Amino acid sequence: MSLRRTKRNLNRTNFPLKSAPPSTGSGLASTCSGQTDVSYITIDLPFVVSLSNHGREISSGITDFIFKQESMLSLSAAEYSAILLSLKVSVVATLLSLPPGFAMAYILTYRRFKGKVILDVIVNLPLTLPPVVIGYLLLLGLGQKGFIGRQMLQPLGIQLIFTWKAAVIATAVVGFPLMVRSIRIGMETIDQRLIQASRTLGAGWFDSMLTVIMPLSVRGVLAGSALMFARGLGEFGATIIVAGNIPGVTQTIPLAIYDYAGSPEGDSMAMSLCLVSVVISVVVLLFHEYLSRRMTRMD
Amino acid sequence: MELQIALKKQFSSFTLDVDLTITQDEIGIFGPSGSGKSTLVSLIAGLEQPDSGTIRLNGETLYDQHTNCPTDKRRIGIIFQQPHLFPHLSVTDNLLYGFHRCAPEQRRIDFDSLVAMLQLGPLLERGVNKLSGGEKQRVAIGRAVLSNPRLLLMDEPLSALDDTLKFQIIAYLKATCERFKIPFVFISHSLVEMRMMTDRAAIISQGRISEICSTEALARQRMAESPVGYINILNLSNMTERSGLCAYNWNGGELLLSRNNRETSDGIFELSSKDIILFKNHPEAISARNLLECTVVGLFESGSKLGVELDCGHGRLVSEIVPDAARELGVEAGKTVYAAFKASAFRRLAATARTEDPVS
Numbered sequence: 297m298s299l300r301r302t303k304r305n306l307n308r309t310n311f312p313l314k315s316a317p318p319s320t321g322s323g324l325a326s327t328c329s330g331q332t333d334v335s336y337i338t339i340d341l342p343f344v345v346s347l348s349n350h351g352r353e354i355s356s357g358i359t360d361f362i363f364k365q366e367s368m369l370s371l372s373a374a375e376y377s378a379i380l381l382s383l384k385v386s387v388v389a390t391l392l393s394l395p396p397g398f399a400m401a402y403i404l405t406y407r408r409f410k411g412k413v414i415l416d417v418i419v420n421l422p423l424t425l426p427p428v429v430i431g432y433l434l435l436l437g438l439g440q441k442g443f444i445g446r447q448m449l450q451p452l453g454i455q456l457i458f459t460w461k462a463a464v465i466a467t468a469v470v471g472f473p474l475m476v477r478s479i480r481i482g483m484e485t486i487d488q489r490l491i492q493a494s495r496t497l498g499a500g501w502f503d504s505m506l507t508v509i510m511p512l513s514v515r516g517v518l519a520g521s522a523l524m525f526a527r528g529l530g531e532f533g534a535t536i537i538v539a540g541n542i543p544g545v546t547q548t549i550p551l552a553i554y555d556y557a558g559s560p561e562g563d564s565m566a567m568s569l570c571l572v573s574v575v576i577s578v579v580v581l582l583f584h585e586y587l588s589r590r591m592t593r594m595d
Numbered sequence: 596m597e598l599q600i601a602l603k604k605q606f607s608s609f610t611l612d613v614d615l616t617i618t619q620d621e622i623g624i625f626g627p628s629g630s631g632k633s634t635l636v637s638l639i640a641g642l643e644q645p646d647s648g649t650i651r652l653n654g655e656t657l658y659d660q661h662t663n664c665p666t667d668k669r670r671i672g673i674i675f676q677q678p679h680l681f682p683h684l685s686v687t688d689n690l691l692y693g694f695h696r697c698a699p700e701q702r703r704i705d706f707d708s709l710v711a712m713l714q715l716g717p718l719l720e721r722g723v724n725k726l727s728g729g730e731k732q733r734v735a736i737g738r739a740v741l742s743n744p745r746l747l748l749m750d751e752p753l754s755a756l757d758d759t760l761k762f763q764i765i766a767y768l769k770a771t772c773e774r775f776k777i778p779f780v781f782i783s784h785s786l787v788e789m790r791m792m793t794d795r796a797a798i799i800s801q802g803r804i805s806e807i808c809s810t811e812a813l814a815r816q817r818m819a820e821s822p823v824g825y826i827n828i829l830n831l832s833n834m835t836e837r838s839g840l841c842a843y844n845w846n847g848g849e850l851l852l853s854r855n856n857r858e859t860s861d862g863i864f865e866l867s868s869k870d871i872i873l874f875k876n877h878p879e880a881i882s883a884r885n886l887l888e889c890t891v892v893g894l895f896e897s898g899s900k901l902g903v904e905l906d907c908g909h910g911r912l913v914s915e916i917v918p919d920a921a922r923e924l925g926v927e928a929g930k931t932v933y934a935a936f937k938a939s940a941f942r943r944l945a946a947t948a949r950t951e952d953p954v955s
Contacts, residue, residue, distance in 0.1 A: 496669075
């Protein structure tokens, strides 16, 4: 126990320097000082090799982990901050996506217009694109040389890249199609006649949306939020590119696990965070299930 | 009320092409399924747009090539086939949904009197999903009426209900519209329902209005082709049981009905024109329990059959006969004949499945 602690503390002290997995050190955090030049980004291939080399150690780490239960109960400050940051990023991204997600679902469900298919494809694109691609595109757009970054953010003095806000944006973009899909499924189950009835009773389209469509698609909204929140906790590819992997600043649970998994002594710490991930996901899914059951009973 | 409709709408399978002016406050639109009735309702209410044409209500243009008044501004209420109550609202909130959205100066129907009229009092606090089918439809009627519509469209409002409820709901519909003076268009494919709701109907088939005639004339015209003949609708009351039969009062006269009608003392009954047998002279004895001395009011032709309208003293009945029988009986206006029908020939409209007069 005491040995493990020491190991972990040692490891901790390394963090600010050891931004990316062992030896290669070409990770993003080292480039994260705000100099957002896209060309600096390299893909960390050696990590994959080092990961497979660690395979045996990881499995022994799991055994250690299971048999030395006490170690999993103690989380270091950095791990806490990773957990809190993950929760913060997911919650903020989910809340931010709710209004546009609802509006988009409404448009895609109820409005008929030319180019709807194209809009549908664009909305769903992040679902099929590799998150790394999304992150890269966001970096192109929001970075210092990107159009939005240069024209809109810089004049306002806003620096997004390599801050937790960038992680929020990445999470929001990746999770948005899930949110829209769930809300849409909820909306599609609403009987058209109910909406028509509200219109003939004198409700305009916006009134009808607020008083009929919104309350009746609550289940879809909740499902979408839960799904997006859970997806947000696991966001990795886009986040690491736009927000980097800075402990205490932008290092969320998956990024921390990525770090630990790459270091020889990080197995148990990675496992602790894995366990935390599993617990949070299970809680979210149970909560979601509980809410939808309650909604069913209300019907 | 004055409703002018002249519109065209093209569908893949058929074209709706309607030119209709309605000036009376109560009218039916009668036609088989797929004839365009429901589409016409959607177009009048603004839920769909015609390809071309105009819709005017009381001189106000609701639709033409320049104008398209949105549904919520038309003040046209709809009672659909299904109640379509808002499941997330209580009965009271459902009822008040349209009322709250109606300008205060246009609110002329009072919540409490409507609740009393439709007997909704005990339902007000209940959840919408705890109501029975008939209760739901009553709430739906109340909700539409409380929005104070200029016109109420009823799109087959009874077809989702079982027969027991159908005629109860008709009574509510009719009484409510009369009490609050709401003009209505009643859409149905059932001639019996149509005759109970309105005196006049526009007949629609394959997307066109073929004629506007009285529902009575329509029923007579269809007597021969209908499998149930002409349906005589009788309001009977004050049932007393006598020697194994039910004796009902019919406008002061008495009719004997079989025992299975004894659950309620009043009711609306149907008697088919096919079940009435005519005699030239008073028969000595017959098995049919009802024998009435009648005066022939007139004859009408329907296909290969003749309809004989009879004045029974207490009311009128229509019997159907073939031309040969007419010759042998020597029926003509003013002549006295004897009409016989069995006690078992009556069917309570509220309790039988054979009241429908399907249009094929």
